[in-house]
Amino acid sequence: xxxxxxxxxxxxxxxxxxxxxxxxxxxxxxxxxxxxxxxxxxxxxxxxxxxxxxxxxxxxxxxxxxxxxxxxxxxxxxxxxxxxxxxxxxxxxxxxxxxxxxxxxxxxxxxxxxxxxxxxxxxxxxxxxxxxxxxxxxxxxxxxxxxxxxxxxxxxxxxxxxxxxxxxxxxxxxxxxxxxxxxxxxxxxxxxxxxxxxxxxxxxxxxxxxxxxxxxxxxxxxxxxxxxxxxxxxxxxxxxxxxxxxxxxxxxxxxxxxxxxxxxxxxxxxxxxxxxxxxxxxxx
Amino acid sequence: xxxxxxxxxxxxxxxxxxxxxxxxxxxxxxxxxxxxxxxxxxxxxxxxxxxxxxxxxxxxxxxxxxxxxxxxxxxxxxxxxxxxxxxxxxxxxxxxxxxxxxxxxxxxxxxxxxxxxxxxxxxxxxxxxxxxxxxxxxxxxxxxxxxxxxxxxxxxxxxxxxxxxxxxxxxxxxxxxxxxxxxxxxxxxxxxxxxxxxxxxxxxxxxxxxxxxxxxxxxxxxxxxxxxxxxxxxxxxxxxxxxxxxxxxxxxxxxxxxxxxxxxxxxxxxxxxxxxxxxxxxxx
Numbered sequence: 001x002x003x004x005x006x007x008x009x010x011x012x013x014x015x016x017x018x019x020x021x022x023x024x025x026x027x028x029x030x031x032x033x034x035x036x037x038x039x040x041x042x043x044x045x046x047x048x049x050x051x052x053x054x055x056x057x058x059x060x061x062x063x064x065x066x067x068x069x070x071x072x073x074x075x076x077x078x079x080x081x082x083x084x085x086x087x088x089x090x091x092x093x094x095x096x097x098x099x100x101x102x103x104x105x106x107x108x109x110x111x112x113x114x115x116x117x118x119x120x121x122x123x124x125x126x127x128x129x130x131x132x133x134x135x136x137x138x139x140x141x142x143x144x145x146x147x148x149x150x151x152x153x154x155x156x157x158x159x160x161x162x163x164x165x166x167x168x169x170x171x172x173x174x175x176x177x178x179x180x181x182x183x184x185x186x187x188x189x190x191x192x193x194x195x196x197x198x199x200x201x202x203x204x205x206x207x208x209x210x211x212x213x214x215x216x217x218x219x220x221x222x223x224x225x226x227x228x229x230x231x232x233x234x235x236x237x238x239x240x241x242x243x244x245x246x247x248x249x250x251x252x253x254x255x256x257x258x259x260x261x262x263x264x265x266x267x268x269x270x271x272x273x274x275x276x277x278x279x280x281x282x283x284x
Numbered sequence: 285x286x287x288x289x290x291x292x293x294x295x296x297x298x299x300x301x302x303x304x305x306x307x308x309x310x311x312x313x314x315x316x317x318x319x320x321x322x323x324x325x326x327x328x329x330x331x332x333x334x335x336x337x338x339x340x341x342x343x344x345x346x347x348x349x350x351x352x353x354x355x356x357x358x359x360x361x362x363x364x365x366x367x368x369x370x371x372x373x374x375x376x377x378x379x380x381x382x383x384x385x386x387x388x389x390x391x392x393x394x395x396x397x398x399x400x401x402x403x404x405x406x407x408x409x410x411x412x413x414x415x416x417x418x419x420x421x422x423x424x425x426x427x428x429x430x431x432x433x434x435x436x437x438x439x440x441x442x443x444x445x446x447x448x449x450x451x452x453x454x455x456x457x458x459x460x461x462x463x464x465x466x467x468x469x470x471x472x473x474x475x476x477x478x479x480x481x482x483x484x485x486x487x488x489x490x491x492x493x494x495x496x497x498x499x500x501x502x503x504x505x506x507x508x509x510x511x512x513x514x515x516x517x518x519x520x521x522x523x524x525x526x527x528x529x530x531x532x533x534x535x536x537x538x539x540x541x542x543x544x545x546x547x548x549x550x551x552x553x554x555x556x557x558x559x560x561x562x563x564x565x566x567x568x
Contacts, residue, residue, distance in 0.1 A: 021388070063384075065382070065388045065389075065391035066388075066391050068392060068395030068401065069391040069399075070395075071395070071400030071401060072359055072360055072363060076356055079356060097382070097384055098349070098381070099381055100347075101439040104305070104347060104350075107307075107349035107350050107353040108349045110353040111349060111352030111353040112352070115354070116355030117355060125381075125383055125409050125411055126444075127411040127437075127445060127446070128434070128437045128439055128444075129439065129442055129444030129446070130441045130444055131439050131441035132439070132441065153385070153411075154385070155412055155413065156413075156415055157414045157415035157416065158412055158413055160410075160412075160462065161410070161455065161458065161459065161462075164455075164458065166448040166449060166450050166455070171448075171450070171455065174445065178444065178445075
């Protein structure tokens with residue numbers, strides 16, 4: 001089960017997930033001014049960050065939107081970035097938030113669990129219910145893949161629908177219960193399921209309830225840093241062990257801004273990773 | 285407003301939307317056996333269908349999952365297919381069902397409303413609330429773009445969450461009310477908004493309620509044909525006029541199967557389009 005590798009990497013190297021939501025404006029001057037193509041510039045940026053941080057992070061999350069924004073050459077860069085993460089022996093999460101009917105989900109599974117864009121985990125939106133999720137089950141079983149399903153998102157409007165009550169429970173709690181149930185068939189040796197959940201750090205009180213609803217679920221936790229979540233907020237969530245990985249994107253991959261425009265930018269990104277790791281672990 | 289063009293095309297050429305959810309297995313033998321690349325084969329298939337049907341359809345919907353499944357060359361084919369539809373003067377809907385936090389949604393907007401993948405409409409999943417939608421508003425206003433937001437989907441598991449009651453209303457009704465409200469600022473001369481809704485034909489009773497909740501909303505309606513919806517089901521929805529476009533994918537683009545393996549396959553696809561159009565209009 002892929003969750004065992006992620007779990008072990010997190011225990012060994014820490015609960016930081018570096019979000020490679022790379023935009024051209026994040027690149028240091030020396031790269032922007034080089035003769036490389038946009039594809040090569042962004043890949044070089046990502047590669048240097050991966051090389052610098054690989055011993056200190058649990059995994060990498062690559063936000064596909066930033067690459068779709070650059071068209072075909074962006075998609076080539078997306079493919080190369082994920083391949084590089086996996087070649088280096090780290091876990092790649094493709095943040096694609098796909099969600100569609102069964103026959104279409106099968107196509108997404110082929111797209112992201114095989115071929116040019118092959119990754120370890122994808123993120124999934126289950127507004128359309130279980131048949132938008134079940135086509136991935138075969139790939140979890142037979143191809144050692146996994147997914148994180150959106151439960152409670154970190155953005156301000158997350159509450160628009162997710163916090164509405166459906167009977168006794170909110171929508172995000174209903175979603176949490178279903179995701180936990182779907183995950184029961186895919187529990188690894190580590191005790192967690194290869195079907196995880198995305199739950200934002202920005203709502204620490206809600207997280208407590210979610211943990212009770214989802215005891216076997218490993219969490220992908222956005223919202224640290226730029227979005228407002230702190231190591232203190234994580235203390236409760238991680239009090240019985242590292243049951244998730246905490247993503248930061250801008251907070252890490254722009255850490256070199258106002259410090260350097262040179263090839264040493266990766267030093268500052270790694271420094272930010274180490275600070276984040278220290279911050280989180282200091283509360284445990 | 286882009287909705288005016290879609291509305292006019294539907295009134296003039298009929299309410300059929302051809303879903304180019306193309307898979308290699310759909311291609312006739314003569315194309316499969318040719319020396320072309322996979323990209324060229326699928327583009328040729330799509331191109332011939334577009335050429336054959338363009339006078340008889342309201343628009344085309346391209347399901348990106350089928351192209352992501354083929355990696356980089358699939359994405360090139362996706363780009364070429366959308367470009368071709370728009371060059372021929374027809375409306376392209378990119379069925380991408382994206383949905384993410386504000387800063388990421390901006391990247392998706394750049395990805396699908398500019399550059400290699402530029403389209404007219406995208407489909408959007410609003411589980412994450414309004415800030416997963418609002419980054420597209422500028423593009424509706426300034427770039428003549430539009431979107432269809434998932435309200436009630438046509439798949440069997442659509443009910444898992446969408447049919448749950450939140451107070452007096454189900455989740456899909458709550459979603460419908462929000463989408464209708466968000467759309468008020470983007471109403472075109474035709475009386476409908478450039479923010480439309482995806483509502484499956486497979487639940488005709490629910491559709492009645494949705495139409496009352498969403499009086500200014502133009503609908504993208506999947507579920508006809510292969511998924512079970514019929515022209516009869518559309519009679520009520522269209523009784524005051526063509527307020528939507530009805531998608532069929534497999535039912536149309538595999539119509540040549542068991543009839544020909546040759547270059548005349550497009551004749552059978554167009555025949556299926558004409559039959560579908562006739563079926564729908566016969567009930568009005």
